[in-house]
Amino acid sequence: MLPDYLNILFSVILLLLTLFISTLFFKSFRKQSTKFRPPPSPPSLPIIGHLHLLTGSVMPKSFQTLAALYGPLIQLHLGASTCVVVSNAQVAKEVLKTHELNFSNRPQFGSSNYFLYKGSYFITAPYGPHWRFMRKICMTKLLSTSQLNKFTHVREQEITKLLEFLIMCGNEGKDSDLSMELTTLTNNILCRMAMSSSRMGHAANDAKEIHHLIKEFFDVGAKLSVGEILGPLGKFDLFGYGKKLTKIVGNFDQIVERIMKELEEKMDVLNDHKDCEIEGGDMMDILLQVYKDANAEVRLTRNDIKAFFLDIFLAGTDTIAVALQWAMVEIINHPKVFNEIRAEIDSVVGLCKLVKESDVQNLTYLQAVVKEVLRLHPTAPFVLRQSAEDCKINGYDIKGEARTLVNVYAIMRDPESWVKPEEFIPERFLINPDGINGQENLMENKGQDFMYLPFGNGRRGCPGASLALSVLHVTIGALIQCFDWKVKDGDKVDINEGFSAGLAKPLVCYPVIHCNPFK
Structure with missing residues (x-):
């Protein structure tokens, strides 16, 4: 021992x-x-990260699939770029409401380095005095109810032009590329509401040129954004897309600057005749008056005004047009819905009396159809945010300046929130749906339940939602009221989605005249 x-x-x-x-x-x-506990992340590959999981797929649907495997809050590495993706209503509420102030900024992307108006944008502007001032002007003047009502005749005139063209196609037995025609419609409406194109001799050419430039901008901007995955190498503009984007914005700048000068000259003449008033009162009129106001809360520059209009065209033209295309696709592919819309219009408006915006409040089924279209096919599949400071979301740590994508496409197709989420059922938005769980009935487009977010939510929600809904309701109503539609190739329209959830192929149909409201 x-x-x-x-x-x-x-x-x-x-x-x-x-x-x-x-x-x-x-x-x-x-x-x-x-x-530090970051959100879960799928297994990644060296250099490319998770890019291989998105290739050849619809992007929001790819993110939805990953969320089903790894949870409603995940972190993805797309080359050198990192983002956080939110995919259900509960987590979306944390980001957009509980931590709204922390997520009040929008992320900047590589393409912004080549913007002529860098530092002057509204949609992507940092949350601060300039953004708050522009938001205030939008909600009280530029896109207020009274301002939208002032231009009801513009929307009616442009819809009439579309119908007259389609009637001509119907009489001649020709098909029509609705994708192109609906994009032209929304572009013309925005041009006339934004810059009083009706009072300019070369207005039609301006609208066409702006439409062409916006189309080019989307094409080049999308390619340039790929530079995000290259990290620092993206700044070298290896493929020349940055120079092309700069040229496109420069051409847009020349058009808008000329229009601004023309209007300023007219304003000076009218100021010499105090008994005269400026006609139109469009967005350009309002912003130039603010620009010249020495006592304005925030002094605007000419670049601020031109950047705002570029934002308006980029945010409005394609989004409204794509929503209109999807509406026609779903309605044509669902004859019962088509017949229900027409019967309601005939009952409320009358036979061959063209539907107007003032009729929409009494067309409850048409409203339900539009809500269902926006649920399945939101105007923008992602709500983009960026955190200002570190925070916790759904029990995970989110770093400051983290790019955050709220996948509204996935949220509005979530089987935990929606009955038969992949099916087109407008009745879910009626007061007494037949055989459908009534949870969704009374929801409005305000996003308070965070399961229905077609226009985002909160202070950075889409300020143009009312304008979009005005165009959607009356255009869809008129197209169903006036025409039957035959699909060019087959009985049903191809519903395949493109990479960003738009239509994969143009919507080409034969308009068959049902009634001509202009006779």
């Missing part, structure tokens, strides 16, 4: 060793418990 002192020494050493190991364990545990 060991002497007593050796036993005591051994016991002391064992106790000290135990204490040492325990201290290390608790320190390690505490360090682990306070360690």
Whole structure:
């Protein structure tokens, strides 16, 4: 046996060793418990990250699939770019409401480095005095209810032009590319509401040129944004898309600058005749008056005004047109819905009396159809946000300046929130749906339930939602009221989606005249 002192020494050493190991364990545990905990992320590949999971797919649908596997909050590495993706209503509410102020900024992308109006944009402007001032002007003047009502005749005139063209096609038995015609419609409406194109001799040419430039902008901007995955290499403009984008914006600048000067000259003449008033009162009139107001809360520059109009055309033209295309696709492919819309219009408006915006409030089924179209095919599949500071979302740590994509496409197709989410069922938005769970009935487009977010939510929600809905309701109503539609190739329209959830192919149909409201 060991002497007593050796036993005591051994016991002391064992106790000290135990204490040492325990201290290390608790320190390690505490360090682990306070360690930064990012959202879950799928297995990635070197350099490209998770890009291989998106190739050849519809992007929002790809993110939806990943969310089903890894949870409603995931982190993705797309080359050198990292983003956080939100895919259900509960987490969306945390981002857009609970932490709304922290997520009040929108992320900047590589293409912004080549914008002529850098620092002057409204949609992507940092949350601050300039953005708040522009938002205030939008909601109280530029896109207010009274301002929209002032230009009801513009929307009616442009819809009439579309119908007259389609009637001509119907009489001649020709097909029509509705994708192109509906984009032209929305572009013309925006041009006339934005810059009083009706009072300019070369208005039609301006509208066409702006339409062409916006189309080019989307094409080149999308290619340039791929530079995000290259990280620092993207700044070298290896493929020349940056120069092309700069040229496109420069051409847009020349058009808008000329229009601004023409209007300023007219304003100066009218100011010399105090008994005269400026006609039109469009967005350009309003912004130039603010520009010349020395006492304005925030002084606008000419670039601020031109950047605002570029934002308007980029945000409005394609989004409204794509929503109109999807509406026609779903309605044509669902004859029962088509017949229900027409029967309601005939009952409320009358036979061959053209539907107007004032009729929409009484066309409840048409409203339900538009809501269902926007649920399945939101005007923008993602709500883009960027965190200002570190925060916790759904139990995970989100770093400051993290690009955050709220996948509204996935949220509005979530089986936990919606009955038969992949099916087109307008009745879900009626007061007494037949056989459908009534949870969705009373929802409005305000996004308070965070399961229906077609126009985003909160202070950075889409300020043009009312304009979009005005155009959607009356255009769809008129196209169903006046025509039957035959699909060019087959009985049903191809519903395949493109990479960003738009139509994969142009919508080409034969308009068959049902009634001519102009006779």
